Each structure stands twice: as C-alpha cells, then as structure tokens.
Amino acid sequence: MFHALRSPGTLAVTLAAAGILLVTMGARQSVGLFIGPINSSTGLGIATLSLALAIGQFAWGAIQPLAGALADRHGPRPVLIGGILLLAVGSALTPFMDTGFGLIVSLGLISAMGSGAGSFSVLIGAAAQRMPASARGTASGVINAGGSFGQFLFAPILQGLIQAVGWMGAMGALAVMSLGALPLVNRLTGAATAQPHASSEPADTRGLREAVREALRDRSYLLLHAGFFTCGFHIAFLVTHLPGEVDLCGLPPSVASTSLAIIGLANVAGSLLAGASIARYRSKHVLALMYASRTLLIAWYLLMPRSAAVYYVFAAGLGLTWLATVPPTANLVGRLFGVRHLGTLFGLTLLSHQLGGFLGAWLGGLALTHFGDFSWMWYADMALAAAAALLNLPIREAAPRTATA
Numbered sequence: 295m296f297h298a299l300r301s302p303g304t305l306a307v308t309l310a311a312a313g314i315l316l317v318t319m320g321a322r323q324s325v326g327l328f329i330g331p332i333n334s335s336t337g338l339g340i341a342t343l344s345l346a347l348a349i350g351q352f353a354w355g356a357i358q359p360l361a362g363a364l365a366d367r368h369g370p371r372p373v374l375i376g377g378i379l380l381l382a383v384g385s386a387l388t389p390f391m392d393t394g395f396g397l398i399v400s401l402g403l404i405s406a407m408g409s410g411a412g413s414f415s416v417l418i419g420a421a422a423q424r425m426p427a428s429a430r431g432t433a434s435g436v437i438n439a440g441g442s443f444g445q446f447l448f449a450p451i452l453q454g455l456i457q458a459v460g461w462m463g464a465m466g467a468l469a470v471m472s473l474g475a476l477p478l479v480n481r482l483t484g485a486a487t488a489q490p491h492a493s494s495e496p497a498d499t500r501g502l503r504e505a506v507r508e509a510l511r512d513r514s515y516l517l518l519h520a521g522f523f524t525c526g527f528h529i530a531f532l533v534t535h536l537p538g539e540v541d542l543c544g545l546p547p548s549v550a551s552t553s554l555a556i557i558g559l560a561n562v563a564g565s566l567l568a569g570a571s572i573a574r575y576r577s578k579h580v581l582a583l584m585y586a587s588r589t590l591l592i593a594w595y596l597l598m599p600r601s602a603a604v605y606y607v608f609a610a611g612l613g614l615t616w617l618a619t620v621p622p623t624a625n626l627v628g629r630l631f632g633v634r635h636l637g638t639l640f641g642l643t644l645l646s647h648q649l650g651g652f653l654g655a656w657l658g659g660l661a662l663t664h665f666g667d668f669s670w671m672w673y674a675d676m677a678l679a680a681a682a683a684l685l686n687l688p689i690r691e692a693a694p695r696t697a698t699a
Contacts, residue, residue, distance in 0.1 A: 304425040308433040310481040311417040312440025314374065317475040318412040320444025321381060321468055322354065323533075323558075324452050325401060328388075331461035332397070342394040348655060349402035351530065355648020357410035362419060362637030363502060370420035370637070371483040377411025378475050380404055385469035389462035412475065414438075415644055418624045419637030420482055428573070430628065434621035435569015439562045442617060446558035505635040506642070514689040515639075518626055519646040521581060524682035525619050526650030528588060528675055532612065534655040539668055543600035552602075553609035560613025568618040577622035577629070578689040584615040584622075585683035592676045629691055 329343050365373045384405030391397050417437055422430050448471075455464035509515045537550040571580050591611045598604045627640045654675075661671045 304429050304433065307421050307424045307482055308429075308436050310478045311421045311433075311437045313478045314378075314412055314475045314482065315414070315417055315437055315441040316444035316447070317472055318377070318381060318409045318444075319441035320448030321385070321472055322350075322406070322409040322413075323445040324448040324468075325350070325405070327449065327452055327456060328461050328465065331456055332388075335461065336392050338392075338394055338397070343397065346394065346397040346402040348652065349398055350406035351655065352648060352652055353403055353406040354410040354413070355526075355645045355651070357407045358413065358415045358644040358648075359638055359641030361411040361413075362415040362635075362639070362641030365416045365419060365637040366502060366635050369483065370416050371479060373416050374412050374420075374479045374483070375476065377408045377413075377416070378472055378479070380408025380411065382408070382469040382472040384408055385465050385472060388465050408472075413644075414441075414620055414624070415637045415641035417482075418620075418640060419633065422624075422628060422633040422636055424482075430633075431572040431577075431621065431625050432569045434624050435565045435567070435572075435618075438569070438617060438620045439565035442558055442561035442565055446555060446562070449555070449558075502635055502638060505631060506638065509631055509639050509642070512630065514630055514691070515627070515643075517685045517689050518623060519643055521585065521682040521686050522619065522623055522643050522647045523650035524585065524678040526647035526652075527654035527678055528650075529616065529654070530651030531654035531658045531671055531675060535658040535662070535668060535671070538662065540605065542667060545600065545602060545605070549602045549605050553605045556606055556609040557613040557616055560610045561616040561618060564614035564616065564618035565621065567614070568621045572622045572625045576691050577626045578686045578691050580622045581619060581626075582683045582686040584619055585679045585686065587611070587615060588679040589676050589683070592672055592679070596672055626689065626691060 325347065329347070333339065333343055361373050361377065381404075384400050384403075387400040387404065388397065391400050414437075418434055421433055421437060425433060452464050452468060455467050459467075533554070536553060537547065540547070540550040540553070568580060568584075591608065595604065595608045623643060624636070624640050627643060628636050631639055654671075657674075658668060658671050661668055
C-alpha cells in the first residue's frame with residue numbers, strides 16, 4: 295500500500311502534512327466537548343453556544359478556497375503558520391469571552407478560520423506539488439488519516455484536562471498544543487523539498503482567475519461539488535445529532551461517545567484504503583462506491599433494533615467512508631485541472647462540503663423539533679447518498695495508468 299511513498303523525501307512531506315492535520319482537525323473536532331462546561335460557567339445557553347459553533351462550521355469551509363488561493367500565489371508556508379497561530383490565539387482568547395458575541399469571534403471565527411487555513415486544501419495542495427504523480431493518491435490517504443487520528447487522540451486528552459483543570463485550563467492547553475504543529479511546517483515547505491518533481495508535468499501558465507473560471511464551467515467539477523455537498527450533509531447531521539438519536543433510543547450517552555470514537559478509528563483505515571484504491575482505480579468509481587455504501591448502511595440501520603451493538607457496527611461502517619471521500623475528491627480535482635491551483639480549486643469543493651454540513655446540522659434540529667425524531671432526515675440522507683453515487687459516474691476521468699493523479 296505504501297510502496298509509492300518509499301522515497302524518504304516523499305514520506306517526510308506526507309508525514310509532516312499528516313501531523314499538521316492531526317493537530318488542526320483534532321482541535322476542531324473536539325471543540326464540542328467544551329459546550330457543556332462553558333454553558334455551566336457562563337449561563338449563555340446551548341442555543342447561543344450552538345450558534346457560535348455553527349458559524350465556525352461555515353467559517354472553516356469559507357476560509358478553505360481563500361487559504362488555498364493565498365497558498366497557490368504566495369506559497370503554503372505563511373498560510374500554514376498564520377493558520378496555526380490563529381487557532382492558538384482563538385483557543386487562548388476563549389476563556390476570556392463571557393458573551394455570545396465574544397464566543398462567536400473566538401470560537402466561531404478566529405479558531406475556525408485558523409483550523410481551516412491549516413487544513414485539507416492547503417496541505418494536500420502543498421504535498422501534491424512536492425512529490426511525483428504516482429505517490430499523490432497514497433499520500434492523500436495518509437494525510438487524511440492523520441486528521442482522523444487527531445479526532446481520536448485529542449478528544450480523550452481534552453476531556454481528561456477538562457475534568458482535571460477545568461475547561462479554561464483545557465482551552466489554554468489546546469492553544470499550546472496547537473503551536474506544536476509549527477515545526478512541521480518547515481519540514482513540509484522547506485527548500486529541500488520544494489518542487490522536486492515539477493519537471494515531470496507540463497507547466498501550468500494559467501492565472502488563478504482563469505483557472506477558477508475554467509473549473510466553474512466544467513461539468514465534471516460541478517458534479518464533484520454536488521457529491522461532496524452530500525458528504526457534508528451526511529457527516530454534519532451525524533456528528534451533531536447522533537448523540538440525540540442515541541438518547542431517543544433510551545441508550546446511555548456512553549454509546550454515542552464510543553460510537554464517535556469508533557468512527558474516528560475506522561476512518562484511519564478507510565482513508566488509507568481510499569488512498570491506495572485511487573492509485574489503481576478511477577476516483578469517481580471509488581467515490582460512487584462510498585456513497586452507495588452509505589445508502590445501504592443507513593437502510594440496514596433503520597431495519598435493525600436499536601442496541602449498543604448495532605450502533606457500534608453502524609459506526610464502524612460509517613467510519614470507513616467518513617472523511618475517506620477527501621483523497622479521491624482531491625485526486626479528481628488534480629486530474630481535471632492539475633496541481634498548480636489545487637489549493638484553491640479543492641478549497642472551493644470543501645466550501646460546498648461545508649454548505650451541505652450547515653444544512654445537515656440545521657435541518658436535523660428542525661426535524662426533531664417538528665416531528666419528534668430524525669426519521670425524515672435518515673430518508674433524506676439515504677436519497678442524497680444514492681444521488682451522489684450516480685452523480686459521480688459521468689465525471690470525466692482518465693484511467694489511473696494514463697492520468698496525472
């Protein structure tokens with residue numbers, strides 16, 4: 295599986311990018327642990343705190359194409375350093391915020407934009423420009439797995455810190471932990487690794503605006519956006535409302551937390567498998583299979599009795615494709631348009647993902663309010679997953695042996 299990463303330089307770049315994503319995604323995915331303690335401390339209310347985090351979801355997606363464009367124009371180093379510093383500053387400021395607006399600024403904007411600037415679009419784009427085309431698929435899977443492992447690693451550490459030193463101390467520790475990613479930026483973007491394989495591909499002389507205009511007129515790119523929108527809808531609905539679904543079934547909260555941990559671990563394997571698969575098969579077929587599997591998995595879940603064992607199996611199945619859609623999606627963008635403007639173009643695709651995520655989280659709450667359960671959301675999720683599987687099939691993509699990853 296890792297044969298393509300045998301070069302020491304390629305492996306170092308891949309692991310550096312994975313380490314940075316471990317920190318930025320681990321911090322972002324664990325912020326929900328602070329909702330209860332912050333609410334108990336400030337009395338602002340769950341609705342106010344949820345609004346701050348919802349704004350953070352959108353801000354994380356909105357910054358992706360902007361950060362990608364800056365990285366494409368000025369290089370990834372200043373963007374990654376700035377993103378990590380913003381993440382640390384936002385975390386450090388949060389304990390001093392005692393109003394809803396203050397939390398929107400610190401958690402919803404500063405931290406979220408910092409995490410987004412050090413996330414998929416910049417990291418995968420930077421790594422792709424520093425390795426041969428044959429290694430990019432596997433590398434993207436390893437990088438993505440780093441983010442999944444960060445979700446698994448940060449949650450228990452921060453939960454333990456909250457219990458030991460309180461949420462303010464834990465948030466301060468998170469700021470310090472975020473700074474630990476700074477040394478990895480040098481390894482990813484250092485002069486020794488910059489552009490060693492650029493001569494293996496035709497030079498891309500298009501400007502950024504021209505590249506974006508060309509992409510937005512491309513039917514395959516728009517179909518890819520539609521499928522990734524569905525992925526965001528699916529993930530945000532589940533990560534936001536799975537605990538509520540577990541509670542409706544009369545099961546203890548530990549079932550929900552264990553299920554989320556299983557999702558994180560399973561996604562490490564799923565990301566690695568996705569990275570290896572796109573080196574052998576068309577990315578559009580890998581994506582179609584992932585989305586179709588979600589349709590079948592949800593159907594199975596709805597037919598089964600609600601028990602802890604069912605949730606754990608369901609979580610393991612979800613985890614295999616959770617964010618494993620990122621490597622084939624980024625790979626398709628690179629195949630369609632090259633890697634020169636990959637940070638920007640993939641960033642726009644991630645923005646589509648987060649728009650779906652906003653709707654998945656918001657509509658799930660409306661469904662529970664109006665119908666008392668999530669039944670209609672499960673049906674909608676199944677329909678969207680099936681549609682995404684079909685939408686990926688017409689995407690224009692050459693076979694891996696003739697394409698430029």
